[in-house]
Amino acid sequence: MPADRPGPDVSRPLRIAINGYGRIGRCVLRALMESPHRRSLDVVAINEPADLDSMAYLTRFDSTHGIFPGEVGVLEGGLEIAGRAIPVFHARDPADGPWSRLDFDLLLECSGAFATRERLQAFLEAGCPRVLVSHPGRSAADVDCTIVHGINDGDLRPDQRIVSAASCTTNAAVPILDLLERHLGVDGAFLTTLHSVMNDQPMIDGYHHTDLRRTRSAMQSIVPVATGLAQGIERMLPGLAGRIQAKAVRVPILNVSAIDLAVNLRRNTSPDALNALFAAAALARPDLIACTDQPHASVDFNHDPHSAVVDLGQTRVNQGRFANLLIWFDNEWGFANRMLDVARVWAGLFQDSAAPAHATFSSSPGV
Template identity: 65%
Template sequence: MSSSLRIAINGYGRIGRCFLRALYESPLKNTLQIVSINEPADLATIAYLSRFDSTHGVFPGKIEIGADCLIVDGRKIGVTHACVPEEVDWKGIGVDLLIECSGCYTQRQDFDRFVEAGCERLLISQPGRSAQDVDLTVVYGINHGELGRDQRIVSNASCTTNAVVPVLDQLHRAFGIGHVFLTTLHSVMNDQPLIDGYHHSDLRRTRSAMQSMIPVGTGLAQGVERFLPQLAGRVQAKAIRVPILNVSAIDVVVELGCDATAREINLLLSEAAAAQPGLIAYSVDPHASIDFSHNPHSVIVDGSQTRINGPRFANLLLWFDNEWGYANRMLDVANYWSKRFR
């Protein structure tokens, strides 16, 4: 393991734990090594939530507790409990890449604190506040080839951007796109209370996550336009949280630039799925959302739901596991990027 990429995770919540589990369920566990986790929670709770997960099941390997460390399948992972970047000796740990999953940081000045504290590079599990707050925002399969030695701070975009951009890219290349409206039906998140309770800024998110469908704000339109700038000003989006634990969907309404049939759209996307295995999937089976829990694809196109209204007005339904699919794309980006900067 001496030549392995040394990875640390900062913030060991849903995505942090899924990233660790995805690595240990992947052949990449032999080339990427998690050496450190920084999470304010106590070690016993960290170990327990690593072993048992209400969504993804029991960890398939062995997890033990050592002296200030987790022992995962016999490998020690040091655990610290700092609340700010400067309180961890990242340089002493010898971190090649930090997976920043706390969700607490969105601006370059905050990301720079990790670099100054000894982290050579950061891969962030959310978009930066603006494109300028990071060196590159990546959707794997679209622009990961731009990763190189010069970047220090890279965003893995959002789970919804990873799901919809590959599909819109295919549609735009084949038919052209006039306008797009996206409605995300997203599973609940941990910024919502189980029963009505206070929220720091959004009155709708004071309401019980498990009793209502709740509209929330979304930056998906801006995320799409970062990757498809030719659609700038022509993308609108809204998001509704729905009371399920995992798996989300995007209802896509798109005005095409030329005439197309539902069959032509489905053929295009099924061929894209065959050309990009592991990223895009395609199905016409009568699905429910639970079918895609623990699915590693960025997006699954539900061809049974493709509709055309008039020659150029199309409606599609896209599924994605907003936790597992996203964590696997972070793993892909970490692996690809490491080959460019090492």
């Protein structure tokens, strides 16, 4: 796995704004609070249609990640989080946002509502200098590049304006497949994602989606859904094009997902040899990959920041070259941390040494 670039060594923090303060937007802010790189990033604005009281409440109390580790309050026109004032706006359309009036470096688009270049371009036209998207573009052409941190950070350039941080499943699968391809060769792979419920599913049966399976109660059934994971992997690892298939099912838990990976390898191996390979990768990239030999269940990986955690006790090999792996990942927390990593690496390319300047709201800086 390619070595990560060092983070930016600059005299001021990267000024970021968050568009969409739902599951990923709140996790991004909270992950920043808990990050050792906290001082290198500064949240100067949030755009979210919800009212301030609801935003403050859901920041403070989270059913999945627990109580926020700091004070949260409401100020006129914004939130106070851990003693920092952050202005909040409520625009539903990029053109109605305050972007041209803000002095910031990067917008983190976390709403999930903008997947095409035309729609993302609207943020640039409204005054955003750059946009980092919390999901893949609908096609490769919809973004300037898609980044899986630790794999293709070298594709980032300072002149790019719209970049995707891929998806939680792509960030979990690609580092493992890249490792297998480089050390053993991959003839073909089939991935089944067991994903926790998402907010495009109803709690009880209802007319919530054109995919009829997604009209069924999220908490009563295992629900097969469509996935673009195979295409996402091939964008990152083009050498595997035509050799990847994937499917996904939603399972009735709030958080943490898993990938059941079946892979045909080009060279013989064994469970012990595979596990040694994963253990070495975890030592080399402890920020991305972890291993466990404990008899864990999914809940044990809640709030785990890694892209992928290989369950060593579930490694199987049949006839030397057909391997089956189980990879755990916190689909919220792990991805939020990777999005911040991509922002930090990108900042190292475009950020100048100008003095910090924040939105006109308070003398206190953002988080």
